[in-house]
Amino acid sequence: MSPEEIKRMRQINFKQTNAFAMQNGLILGAVGIATLAAFIAGQSLPLFGSLHLLLLLCTPLLAVWLTARFRRQVAPGFPFSFSRGFAHTLLAFLYAGIWTGVGTFVYFYFLDQGHLFDTLQAQLSRPEQVEAMRQSGLDEWIKTSTGGLTFTQVIDELRKVSAATYAAMVIYSYILTAPLVAIFGGLFNIRRASVPPLSN
Numbered sequence: 001m002s003p004e005e006i007k008r009m010r011q012i013n014f015k016q017t018n019a020f021a022m023q024n025g026l027i028l029g030a031v032g033i034a035t036l037a038a039f040i041a042g043q044s045l046p047l048f049g050s051l052h053l054l055l056l057l058c059t060p061l062l063a064v065w066l067t068a069r070f071r072r073q074v075a076p077g078f079p080f081s082f083s084r085g086f087a088h089t090l091l092a093f094l095y096a097g098i099w100t101g102v103g104t105f106v107y108f109y110f111l112d113q114g115h116l117f118d119t120l121q122a123q124l125s126r127p128e129q130v131e132a133m134r135q136s137g138l139d140e141w142i143k144t145s146t147g148g149l150t151f152t153q154v155i156d157e158l159r160k161v162s163a164a165t166y167a168a169m170v171i172y173s174y175i176l177t178a179p180l181v182a183i184f185g186g187l188f189n190i191r192r193a194s195v196p197p198l199s200n
Contacts, residue, residue: 016074017088024066024088025095031059032100032170036107043119060181063089063096067185075191082186089185090178097174101167108163117159124151 035055042049067089071080123129133139133151142151149157 013084014087017070017084018091020070020074021088021091022095024063024070024092026099027066028059028063028092028096029099029103031055031062032096032174033103035059036100036104036170040107040116043116043123059096060177060184063093063181064185064188066092067189071189071191078191080189080191082190084186085189086182086186090182093174093178093181097171097178100174101171104170105163105167108166114159117155121152121155124155 035052038048038052038055042052067085070088071085124133130139139151142154143149146154
């Protein structure tokens with residue numbers, strides 16, 4: 001193949017990879033929004049707290065699995081490089097971060113109305129919780145880390161943070177973790193040789 005043909009082939013591969021990553025990023029984004037919803041519900045219902053943790057742990061595994069599905073769709077039985085698996089996982093995770101960030105913004109700007117922080121404050125103001133924090137030294141650690149603020153004052157400060165800032169924090173967390181997840185997506189989906197068809 002000539003250099004021009006190789007360049008054209010790479011462009012086609014990237015466009016195809018990006019198109020699938022956009023679709024799979026939507027799936028991962030939906031899981032990210034569900035994770036946020038489970039976290040919010042988990043402040044008052046412990047079962048949802050466990051669901052939040054499960055979704056959080058399963059999200060990278062889902063990203064790797066979606067890359068494996070992408071490989072089956074575009075290269076059934078053919079070689080599949082680390083770089084293509086890495087690129088698909090990375091892009092899908094970044095698109096997921098955008099969708100989850102949008103969901104976070106919508107929730108805090110339109111729906112929350114202080115509910116999350118009211119729930120946190122109510123939970124942590126219970127006498128048994130206050131005593132547990134005191135015995136564990138968490139209250140002193142919070143005061144030391146925040147310049148003397150109590151946990152209630154910390155929550156009051158968190159109320160002042162804008163919805164856009166929370167959305168940006170979510171997107172930033174995806175940007176930080178995407179390369180690591182993408183490494184696993186690339187490694188676990190390498191196929192170096194063609195797979196011969198099964199004989200009848």
